Amino acid sequence: MIQHSCPTIESDDITSVLKTLKSKKIASLVGSLLFSKNLKKFFKAKKVYLTPSGTEAIKMAINFLNIKKGDEIIVPAYICQSVISAIESTKAKPIPVDIVLSDCNISYEDTVRKISPRTRAIILPHLFGNFVQNINKFQALGKPIIEDVAQAIGGEYLGRKLGSFGDLAICSFYATKVITTGEGGALIINSDKFKGTSVNKSFYKMPDLQSALGLSQLEKIKKLNQRRKELFKIYRTELRKIPKITLVDSPLSINYRCIIETENASAISRDLKAKGVMAEKYTSTAFNYLKLDPKKY
Numbered sequence: 323m324i325q326h327s328c329p330t331i332e333s334d335d336i337t338s339v340l341k342t343l344k345s346k347k348i349a350s351l352v353g354s355l356l357f358s359k360n361l362k363k364f365f366k367a368k369k370v371y372l373t374p375s376g377t378e379a380i381k382m383a384i385n386f387l388n389i390k391k392g393d394e395i396i397v398p399a400y401i402c403q404s405v406i407s408a409i410e411s412t413k414a415k416p417i418p419v420d421i422v423l424s425d426c427n428i429s430y431e432d433t434v435r436k437i438s439p440r441t442r443a444i445i446l447p448h449l450f451g452n453f454v455q456n457i458n459k460f461q462a463l464g465k466p467i468i469e470d471v472a473q474a475i476g477g478e479y480l481g482r483k484l485g486s487f488g489d490l491a492i493c494s495f496y497a498t499k500v501i502t503t504g505e506g507g508a509l510i511i512n513s514d515k516f517k518g519t520s521v522n523k524s525f526y527k528m529p530d531l532q533s534a535l536g537l538s539q540l541e542k543i544k545k546l547n548q549r550r551k552e553l554f555k556i557y558r559t560e561l562r563k564i565p566k567i568t569l570v571d572s573p574l575s576i577n578y579r580c581i582i583e584t585e586n587a588s589a590i591s592r593d594l595k596a597k598g599v600m601a602e603k604y605t606s607t608a609f610n611y612l613k614l615d616p617k618k619y
Contacts, residue, residue: 376494
């Protein structure tokens with residue numbers, strides 16, 4: 323059975339964690355500081371904070387921007403609900419905007435329509451590993467950008483890592499993500515405007531055992547993403563033989579997920595499972611979570 327969202331855990335990952343266990347320094351934060359340092363180098367960032375989860379990284383980004391109750395944050399309508407819940411937990415207001423079907427990412431045109439005097443930030447997720455094509459236009463809107471690379475770590479555009487374009491960027495290292503620490507995340511600081519911003523360091527940290535796994539995973543991220551591309555080529559060849567489906571095949575993608583659009587999703591999912599390939603419908607939208615009527619937007 324080809325599992326859905328199965329992490330790649332290899333002997334070097336196990337060795338890295340065992341080394342930390344054998345050292346008996348499992349709460350020294352030495353490993354965590356090294357993981358943070360390596361992420362900073364990877365993204366060429368100003369600073370990196372490790373967090374308990376990607377959701378907490380979003381909350382931290384919102385706090386860094388001093389966003390208050392009632393302030394608006396623009397998000398794509400097609401998004402993991404944890405992003406919406408993170409915004410709501412800070413009392414800010416998520417404003418859903420449309421997506422572009424060719425890559426499932428946020429629409430620049432609809433973002434422009436939804437910007438208001440209360441807009442304090444725009445969250446740009448590179449969904450399914452697909453690069454947000456108009457990122458330079460989003461930057462030109464003059465609103466702080468929180469780049470979400472939870473599904474796109476290791477992706478590049480014009481020689482720069484995804485996660486280096488936003489004022490801030492967030493990572494998730496959950497078990498199903500590009501690289502994993504089991505749980506955990508990171509806030510990437512790319513702008514000097516946040517110098518001197520204080521944080522509760524006793525909360526924003528990651529245990530050494532998790533960091534040991536993260537260090538191992540980050541070291542081989544090119545290999546992991548190259549394997550994703552190789553597998554996607556196989557899926558591309560085979561899935562195009564199936565009538566009445568459209569393959570979401572975005573350029574510059576790390577191919578974190580293989581996405582198809584079809585009116586026969588349930589039937590195709592059943593057929594694939596019968597052949598030993600797990601396939602699921604992705605139905606997480608801001609409208610579902612917020613109980614909004616899409617027609618009114």
